[in-house]
Amino acid sequence: MLSVSQKAALVSMIFLLVVIGFWEANSQPPKAQEALSEYELLMGGADQEARIPPPSAIAVKAWEELSDPFYDKGPNDKGIGIQLAYSISRVLSGYLLAAFIAIPIGFVIGMSPLMYRALNPYIQILRPISPLAWMPLALFIIKDSETSAIFVIFICSIWPMLINTAFGVASVRRDWINVARTHELSPLRTALTVILPAAAPTILTGMRISIGIAWLVIVAAEMLVGGTGIGYYVWNEWNNLDLTSVIFFDFNDRSGRHVVGPRTQ
Amino acid sequence: MTAHFLQVQDLTKRFSGKNQTPLTVFDKVSFNIDKGEFVCIIGHSGCGKSTIMNTLSGLDSPTSGGVIMDGKEVSGPSLDRGIVFQNYSLLPWLSALDNVRFGVKARWPSWSKAQIKQHSLDYLELVGLKGAENRKPAQLSGGMRQRVSIARAFATQPKLLLLDEPFGALDALTRGVIQDELVKICVKTHQTVFMITHDVDEAILLSDRILLMSNGPNAVIAESVTVDIPKPRQRGDIIKNPGYYTLRNHLVDFLVNRSASSHYKEQTRPLMSNPIKSQLSKEKSEPLAPRSCAVSEILPTGT
Numbered sequence: 001m002l003s004v005s006q007k008a009a010l011v012s013m014i015f016l017l018v019v020i021g022f023w024e025a026n027s028q029p030p031k032a033q034e035a036l037s038e039y040e041l042l043m044g045g046a047d048q049e050a051r052i053p054p055p056s057a058i059a060v061k062a063w064e065e066l067s068d069p070f071y072d073k074g075p076n077d078k079g080i081g082i083q084l085a086y087s088i089s090r091v092l093s094g095y096l097l098a099a100f101i102a103i104p105i106g107f108v109i110g111m112s113p114l115m116y117r118a119l120n121p122y123i124q125i126l127r128p129i130s131p132l133a134w135m136p137l138a139l140f141i142i143k144d145s146e147t148s149a150i151f152v153i154f155i156c157s158i159w160p161m162l163i164n165t166a167f168g169v170a171s172v173r174r175d176w177i178n179v180a181r182t183h184e185l186s187p188l189r190t191a192l193t194v195i196l197p198a199a200a201p202t203i204l205t206g207m208r209i210s211i212g213i214a215w216l217v218i219v220a221a222e223m224l225v226g227g228t229g230i231g232y233y234v235w236n237e238w239n240n241l242d243l244t245s246v247i248f249f250d251f252n253d254r255s256g257r258h259v260v261g262p263r264t265q
Numbered sequence: 266m267t268a269h270f271l272q273v274q275d276l277t278k279r280f281s282g283k284n285q286t287p288l289t290v291f292d293k294v295s296f297n298i299d300k301g302e303f304v305c306i307i308g309h310s311g312c313g314k315s316t317i318m319n320t321l322s323g324l325d326s327p328t329s330g331g332v333i334m335d336g337k338e339v340s341g342p343s344l345d346r347g348i349v350f351q352n353y354s355l356l357p358w359l360s361a362l363d364n365v366r367f368g369v370k371a372r373w374p375s376w377s378k379a380q381i382k383q384h385s386l387d388y389l390e391l392v393g394l395k396g397a398e399n400r401k402p403a404q405l406s407g408g409m410r411q412r413v414s415i416a417r418a419f420a421t422q423p424k425l426l427l428l429d430e431p432f433g434a435l436d437a438l439t440r441g442v443i444q445d446e447l448v449k450i451c452v453k454t455h456q457t458v459f460m461i462t463h464d465v466d467e468a469i470l471l472s473d474r475i476l477l478m479s480n481g482p483n484a485v486i487a488e489s490v491t492v493d494i495p496k497p498r499q500r501g502d503i504i505k506n507p508g509y510y511t512l513r514n515h516l517v518d519f520l521v522n523r524s525a526s527s528h529y530k531e532q533t534r535p536l537m538s539n540p541i542k543s544q545l546s547k548e549k550s551e552p553l554a555p556r557s558c559a560v561s562e563i564l565p566t567g568t
Contacts, residue, residue, distance in 0.1 A: 175350060175352060175354040176354065176356060178324055178342075178348075178350070178354065179350075179354050179356065179367075181324060181341075181342040182322060182323075182324070182342040182343075182344070182346070182347075182348050183344060183367070183368055183371035183372075183421075184342065184343060184344050184371060185371060193367070194356065197356070197358045198356075198358075200358075
C-alpha cells in the first residue's frame with residue numbers, strides 16, 4: 001500500500017500530465033503552415049490566430065536560458081540570473097530599509113498609547129495607497145528610476161511590519177511587563193529582554209507578509225521603470241512578442257520568490 | 266511609633282469612572298508586618314486583596330494612604346519585594362534556569378556569569394527542580410512552574426516576599442508538597458512573607474498571623490488572628506493541636522457568616538482605622554508562648 005504522501009504525489013503527477021498534455025495538443029501550429037513560404041510565415045501564415053507556445057517550446061527555451069543564466073550582451077539582453085539578481089537586490093534593499101524603520105517605530109507605537117493615537121490616523125491614510133501609485137511621485141522627487149523602485153518596495157513593505165510590530169508589542173501580556181517592572185529593568189532592557197521575545201512571533205508574521213508583497217510589487221515596478229530586473233525582462237519579451245519567454249519567466253518567478261524569503265504561500 | 270518592618274497606613278483605593286459613582290474597594294486599611302513574620306490575608310474575592318498586594322509591590326498606587334517598608338516609602342516596583350504571581354508569570358521563551366537567572370541578573374548586575382548561574386542553580390535545587398533546569402515552562406507541570414516562580418522570587422533575596430494566591434491553580438496534592446517546601450525554605454531563610462490565600466488550612470499551616478478582610482466594596486481588615494501553633498508545623502501534626510479546630514472554626518465562621526456584615530463598615534469604622542496596632546503592642550508584652558489556645562486575640566470589633 002502507498003502512503004498518503006505517495007498517493008498525493010501520484011495524483012499531482014497525473015494532474016500535471018493531463019494539463020501539459022492538453023496544452024501541448026492544443027497549441028501545435030496548423031499543418032498547412034508548414035508548407036508556407038518564408039514570406040507567408042513572416043506575415044503570420046494562413047492561420048491568423050495567435051497561439052500560446054506549447055510546453056515543449058517552453059522547455060527548450062528554459063533549457064536555453066538556464067544553461068547560461070549569467071550572459072550579458074548589452075542592456076537589452078542579459079541572462080535570467082542577472083535579471084533575478086537585480087530584482088532580488090532591489091527587493092532586499094527596500095525591504096531591509098523598511099524593516100529597519102518599521103520595527104523601531106512599531107515598538108514606540110506599541111509601547112506608548114499616546115504615540116499610537118497620534119500616528120494611527122496617518123498610518124490609516126497612507127497604508128491603503130497602492131504602492132505603484134507612489135511611483136510617479138517617487139520618480140519626480142528622487143529623479144532616479146533605480147532608487148524609485150527601491151522606494152516603492154520600501155513603502156509597500158513598511159505597513160505590514162509596522163502594524164504587526166505595534167500590535168505584537170501592545171499585546172504583550174501584562175504579567176510579563178510586570179515581571180520586568182518588579183525586576184527594575186530599564187525601558188530599553190524591558191524592550192529587548194521581555195517585549196521583543198514576546199512579540200517576536202507577531203513581528204515575524206508581519207515580516208513574512210511584507211516580503212510576499214514586496215516580491216509581488218517588484219515585478220510591476222520594474223515593468224514601469226525598466227532597465228533591469230525580471231519585471232523588465234518579462235515586459236521586454238512581451239514587447240518582442242516572445243510569449244515563450246514570458247511563460248518561462250512566470251514559472252521562474254516562483255523560484256525567485258523562494259530565494260527572497262520564506263515560503264509565503 | 267515603633268518601627269515595624271512594613272507599615273501600611275490608611276490605605277484606600279477608589280476607582281472612579283466617568284459617569285459612575287466612585288467605587289471604593291477598600292477604605293483606610295492599616296496593618297504592620299514585622300521582620301521574619303509570615304502574614305496571610307483571607308477574604309472573599311472582590312474585597313481588594315490583590316489590589317493591596319499590587320500596592321505593596323508598587324505596581325499599583327493607592328488613592329490615599331501609603332506603605333512604608335524598612336523606613337522608606339514604597340513608590341514603585343523594586344527588587345526589594347519579590348512577587349510570586351498566581352499564574353506564575355514565567356517567561357515562556359526562557360528555560361527554568363534562565364527564568365531564575367533573569368531575576369538574579371537584574372538583582373546583581375555586576376556578578377560574573379558563573380556566579381549568576383551557580384546562584385540560580387542553588388535556588389532551583391532549593392525548590393526541588395534539580396535536573397529540570399533546561400526545560401521550558403511549557404514542558405513543566407503546573408506545580409513545577411510555580412516552583413520556578415518561587416525560586417525566581419527567593420533567588421533575588423527580597424526583603425519582603427509577596428505571594429498572590431500562589432497555589433490557587435494547583436491540585437490539592439501538589440499544593441501540599443509545595444506548601445511543605447515553602448515552610449522549609451521560610452524556616453531556613455527567615456523570610457518575611459505576605460500572602461493572599463483562599464484556603465483556611467493553608468493559612469493556618471503557614472502563617473504567624475492571619476488578616477481577615479470583610480467583603481468589598483469598602484472592605485476593611487476586620488480581624489487579625491494570631492496563629493500560635495508552634496513552628497515548624499507539620500501538615501499531619503497540626504490538626505492534632507488542640508487549638509487547631511477552634512481557630513479553623515473561627516476563620517470559617519468569619520468567612521461564611523460575618524464577613525459580609527455591615528457591622529464592619531459603618532458602625533465601627535472610626536475605631537477600626539488601625540486595628541492591629543493595639544494587637545501588636547499586646548503581643549509585644551506577652552510574647553508568643555506555646556499556649557494551648559490558638560486564637561490568642563480576636564480583635565474586638567465593636568469596642
